[in-house]
Amino acid sequence: MIFATVPFPSFTLESLPQLPKLLVEWLLMLVGAPDWLVSIGGTAAMAGTVVGVFLSAFALLSLVERKTLARIQNRLGPNRAGWFGILQPVADGIKMLTKEDIVPTKAEWLLHLAAPILIVVPSILALGVMPLGREWVPVNMELGLLFFFSVGALTELSVFMAGWASGSKFPMLGAMRAISQMVSYELPLIISALGVIMVTGSLRLSDIVVHQGDFYFGFIPKWNLFTPWGFAAGLIFYIASIAEANRCPFDLPEGESEIVAGHMTEYSGFKYALFFMGEYLGLFAIAGLGVTLFLGGWQAPLPFLGWVPTWIWFFAKLAVIIMSYLWIRGTFPRVRIDQLMRFAWLCLIPMALLTIPAAALWVFTGKGIVSWVVTVPLLLIPWVILTILFNKRLAPATRTYTFADS
Amino acid sequence: MIIPLLILTPLVLLAALGAVWKARPVHAALLLALSLALVAVLYLTIGADFIGLVQFMVYVGAVAILIVFSLLITRPGDEAEEIQRRPRSMVTGLICTLPVLAVLLIALVKGNPESAPAVDAPPLSIAHLGELLFTTHAPAVLAVGVLLTAVMIGAALFARDTEKPKSNQPEK
Numbered sequence: 369m370i371f372a373t374v375p376f377p378s379f380t381l382e383s384l385p386q387l388p389k390l391l392v393e394w395l396l397m398l399v400g401a402p403d404w405l406v407s408i409g410g411t412a413a414m415a416g417t418v419v420g421v422f423l424s425a426f427a428l429l430s431l432v433e434r435k436t437l438a439r440i441q442n443r444l445g446p447n448r449a450g451w452f453g454i455l456q457p458v459a460d461g462i463k464m465l466t467k468e469d470i471v472p473t474k475a476e477w478l479l480h481l482a483a484p485i486l487i488v489v490p491s492i493l494a495l496g497v498m499p500l501g502r503e504w505v506p507v508n509m510e511l512g513l514l515f516f517f518s519v520g521a522l523t524e525l526s527v528f529m530a531g532w533a534s535g536s537k538f539p540m541l542g543a544m545r546a547i548s549q550m551v552s553y554e555l556p557l558i559i560s561a562l563g564v565i566m567v568t569g570s571l572r573l574s575d576i577v578v579h580q581g582d583f584y585f586g587f588i589p590k591w592n593l594f595t596p597w598g599f600a601a602g603l604i605f606y607i608a609s610i611a612e613a614n615r616c617p618f619d620l621p622e623g624e625s626e627i628v629a630g631h632m633t634e635y636s637g638f639k640y641a642l643f644f645m646g647e648y649l650g651l652f653a654i655a656g657l658g659v660t661l662f663l664g665g666w667q668a669p670l671p672f673l674g675w676v677p678t679w680i681w682f683f684a685k686l687a688v689i690i691m692s693y694l695w696i697r698g699t700f701p702r703v704r705i706d707q708l709m710r711f712a713w714l715c716l717i718p719m720a721l722l723t724i725p726a727a728a729l730w731v732f733t734g735k736g737i738v739s740w741v742v743t744v745p746l747l748l749i750p751w752v753i754l755t756i757l758f759n760k761r762l763a764p765a766t767r768t769y770t771f772a773d774s
Numbered sequence: 775m776i777i778p779l780l781i782l783t784p785l786v787l788l789a790a791l792g793a794v795w796k797a798r799p800v801h802a803a804l805l806l807a808l809s810l811a812l813v814a815v816l817y818l819t820i821g822a823d824f825i826g827l828v829q830f831m832v833y834v835g836a837v838a839i840l841i842v843f844s845l846l847i848t849r850p851g852d853e854a855e856e857i858q859r860r861p862r863s864m865v866t867g868l869i870c871t872l873p874v875l876a877v878l879l880i881a882l883v884k885g886n887p888e889s890a891p892a893v894d895a896p897p898l899s900i901a902h903l904g905e906l907l908f909t910t911h912a913p914a915v916l917a918v919g920v921l922l923t924a925v926m927i928g929a930a931l932f933a934r935d936t937e938k939p940k941s942n943q944p945e946k
Binding site: 510511514517518520521522525543547551554569570571 | 828830831834835839842843846847901
């Protein structure tokens with residue numbers, strides 16, 4: 369073994385997340401491993417970094433969510449395990465892992481086992497194509513955005529498998545609700561992303577971030593959110609992403625007061641933990657995509673803040689989005705299933721379709737004053753009409769309750 | 775390139791056979807989804823990334839979901855009956871599929887791959903693909919769009935309640 373022949377590559381704060389990859393590659397080169405092993409080791413270390421970072425974020429979020437909700441509801445939240453309840457995720461994890469794994473007699477064990485695994489895999493795959501920093505793009509695919517939505521399609525199938533294979537009523541009902549909701553809200557989600565693709569001219573997620581790099585007047589960032597079509601599409605994407613992540617006020621698939629826990633009812637122990645994990649990783653993935661598409665990804669919000677490592681900006685924006693999800697969860701009541709479907713098909717999808725011509729006009733008229741004049745009425749007038757219509761005619765009928773109202 | 779093909783093709787065929795053979799409709803639907811997903815992987819291994827991902831998104835994400843969802847709503851009949859009428863359905867199935875197979879085989883043999891040189895073209899970039907679709911092949915794309923719209927309107931007409939829906943507004 370010859371030490372010091374392989375110098376350790378230099379790194380800065382910007383490339384800090386690459387450190388595990390560089391370390392593994394350096395160690396492998398030091399012991400004289402062949403090239404293919406070095407590249408495999410580096411890739412594995414990089415994948416491990418992404419999974420590790422997001423799993424710790426998941427543990428942190430599970431505590432932050434309980435604390436925030438508790439404060440909103442004027443409670444204290446978990447405060448027994450460790451300092452301010454900081455060890456609560458560890459306690460939860462130990463509890464989950466030591467619980468008995470119950471498979472119902474009527475369940476189909478193979479599908480019952482496959483469902484929780486298949487719900488975690490697409491979320492992790494989707495996180496793999498996300499540009500987390502200028503130099504921290506785990507897999508820089510040319511078709512990144514398409515890949516994100518393709519693997520996301522697997523989630524619906526695994527929810528169905530969970531609901532059907534459990535062989536019980538509540539999971540079945542929950543799966544039916546979940547699938548109809550996900551199918552309906554996937555449309556506005558994908559359609560609102562199309563405008564970004566048209567303006568950027570690329571499906572590569574890092575290109576989309578680079579494209580949002582400049583500033584108007586030297587201080588307003590050129591994020592897609594600050595354009596008329598981008599604002600509308602971003603709003604639609606935000607609402608649809610809450611529904612895709614099955615979060616309140618769209619958490620009908622697992623409405624505790626109605627159908628126990630939806631498709632997760634018959635799961636216990638580690639399998640339940642996997643569902644929980646898949647849900648939160650999916651939340652990170654969809655919020656991260658929103659940040660990438662509309663909030664400029666890892667770009668700094670103000671020109672003089674460029675010295676901060678870019679991955680800090682990505683995670684800061686992600687944290688803001690996720691905190692807003694928590695706030696909404698603590699504030700809004702759950703909607704009814706007919707309200708949910710009507711809202712998607714009559715409001716979100718038409719508006720999302722309108723953002724496509726708006727984005728096209730935006731590019732066609734040169735992204736200047738004229739573009740504002742053209743695209744703002746194009747989006748605003750239908751929006752107003754739709755709002756009036758929805759409030760007057762299309763709104764779901766008020767339900768009357770035979771016994772409660774009299 | 776030949777090794778993934780050798781591994782994947784039997785798996786695709788097995789999954790497809792299972793989709794036909796399984797008596798329980800949900801199993802058949804899930805196996806169909808599996809075989810479609812494996813075809814997507816096949817596309818990815820030969821470098822057709824766009825087609826592979828779209829195949830996955832459309833067939834696994836939309837078609838398979840529609841099938842399992844319709845199974846959930848309709849409650850298909852029991853398996854014993856299905857197994858009982860299996861000989862008859864096998865005959866009708868063969869009558870339907872054999873001509874298709876024959877046509878495909880004839881096309882494959884007559885296509886004569888030796889005469890056409892295998893073009894070692896570079897993988898088509900997505901921008902180039904989009905340009906081709908919306909310039910040279912624009913009529914075809916538009917025709918498909920019209921067809922799909924017609925299908926959607928037809929489906930909406932079928933799905934509409936024929937009788938007048940009862941209003942659940944409170945009586946004034």
